[in-house]
Amino acid sequence: MDENLKKIIPFAKKYKSNVIWNVFHNILYALFGTIGMVMIFPVLKVLFGNEEKVTQLPTYEGLGSINHYLNDTLFYYVNYFSETHGPNYALLLTVSIVVITFLFKNLFGYLGLQNLTKLKTGVLRDLREKMFKKIIELPVPYYSEKRKGDMMARMLGDINEVQNSFFMILELIIKEPLTIVFSLIAMINISWKLTLFVFIFIPISGFIISKIGKSLKGKSKRAQQENGQLISVVEETLSGLKVVKSYNAENFFSQTFNDSVDRLYKLTNSIGKKNNLASPMSEFLGIVVISVLLFYGGNLVLVDKSLDGSLFIAYIGLAYNILTPAKAISKASYQVKNGLAAAERVFEVLEVENTITDKVDAKEIEKFNHEIQLKNITFAYNDEPVLKNFTLTIPKGKTVALVGQSGSGKSTIANLLTRFYDVDNGEILIDNHNIKDVTMKSLRGLTGLVTQDSIMFNGSIKDNIRLGKLDATDEEITEALKIANAYEFVKDLPNGIETNIGDSGNKLSGGQKQRLSIARAVLKNPPIMILDEATSALDTESERLVQQALENMMQNRTSVVIAHRLSTIQKADMIVVMQKGKIVEQGTHDELLTQNGTYSKLVSMQSFE
């Protein structure tokens, strides 16, 4: 069995009852479909006036002769109605039986589909939930390599593909094959000689159809990858729209997009070519068989006279009954191939091993009492170490400013303290607990993060602020906004804290966003604050407001600040000057100035970025 097929089974298990009902209804669907076709035979008999004259109600003599029993019972009533009410009543009886059987066939078909839909949508929902959970659980490093658009394509497109085409498999293994089997049984009953032709034909056509579908899965996979590429281009273009426009780069992005669309066009055409071939091919093959049957069977009727004419027409009806499911099977088998390719991409993500996880016996730490220690840390994103034997102690209640040239490893420290990445060597201890031994939830509960680019979500100010404390009251939110110096602009907004701030908060100014992200951290009220000070210059007034907000926030807290502003640095209890992943100087502003080393050079150049 295909690997991906095996993996999807556990997802369907939850909907076992739907699967069972689907199978049950499909069995009845196939059965009534076949009976319906057989029931045409008495209609024809009555129509041609050569119905069997059964004058006595037969007695049931066991399953072995059930065929005769049912046949004789039917013709007994046909006779009875014909004689008592006239032949049109006999016709009405037989036609009614056909209608009723087809009614049942379709009723069961409908019920089967209902259960299939519940199964499909249920698995779709579960897969989406599981995938989203995985996406947010996966550690930050995973996304340095991956494109967001590709992830979105897997999350939305591929999962859809799985639901749309993959569950065809149920039809493929139950509904249609059963229709074929029941029809074949009825056909063998009518004439085994004729049915022999059909048996020869099935493997031949199966072979032809599978030959065509062979390369389909590979192509489908390539098309889905290309789809990911396409969504990535749209996503990147939209999020960088200002740059795209101001650099007149519309053509460049359009070209990248068009190239991708073009590749997708070629791939889907080539997939379509094969998919489109499925139905006509099987229909033609089917008609060839029916023609052979017509010719050979016609001979049996006309020349040989060994086959009843009406029975032969019913037989051809049954043969046609095989054709539709055969067509459906060949089409579904192609779609299942697309579904398998999509499932592979979905499971690729679901099966990624999370490299940063809680240990089984990880402890909860609820309080921060003494100090954070970074002991002899070495860390590399790839091969080149970014931090080398880095050692630093941050006592409780102090503000430590990290300064140094761009690329010296300041943000990396923040990444390691929050366990977005794990250290390669050495250890980070909070009150002597290695952060690898505590739960990530409790570690992150102790820390607040204010990033350089204030990350906002589309929603109200309230929604954005209360991320760190979902049950916060409006009063608490207002209080946090006040501490963050943000209330003065929020209160003037038309809907106050309920005002929508647009995509990524783009209805607000840079300084306003910064103050909101400070308010978010203030509301969470963690004992340790990790702050990546924004480098983007604000006007003096805005700068003053943000600065004051930061100072308010850092009061009575332990803070690690990746500092870019001299005013922040001057007020820090300790300044750590970094160069190429190492500490070159350490001390207060005044101490470092008197040393006249790297720090004093940075101060004189005013360059902390």
Ligand SMILES: Nc1ncnc2c1ncn2[C@@H]1O[C@H](COP(=O)(O)OP(=O)(O)OP(=O)(O)O)[C@@H](O)[C@H]1O
């Ligand atoms: N996700 C990443 N994958 C690979 N290398 C990275 C990654 N993030 C940062 N680096 C590299 O690590 C080094 C240190 O980066 P870091 O962001 O810590 O510097 P920084 O001192 O904070 O710089 P800046 O002040 O410009 O933000 C840089 O050389 C950078 O190229």
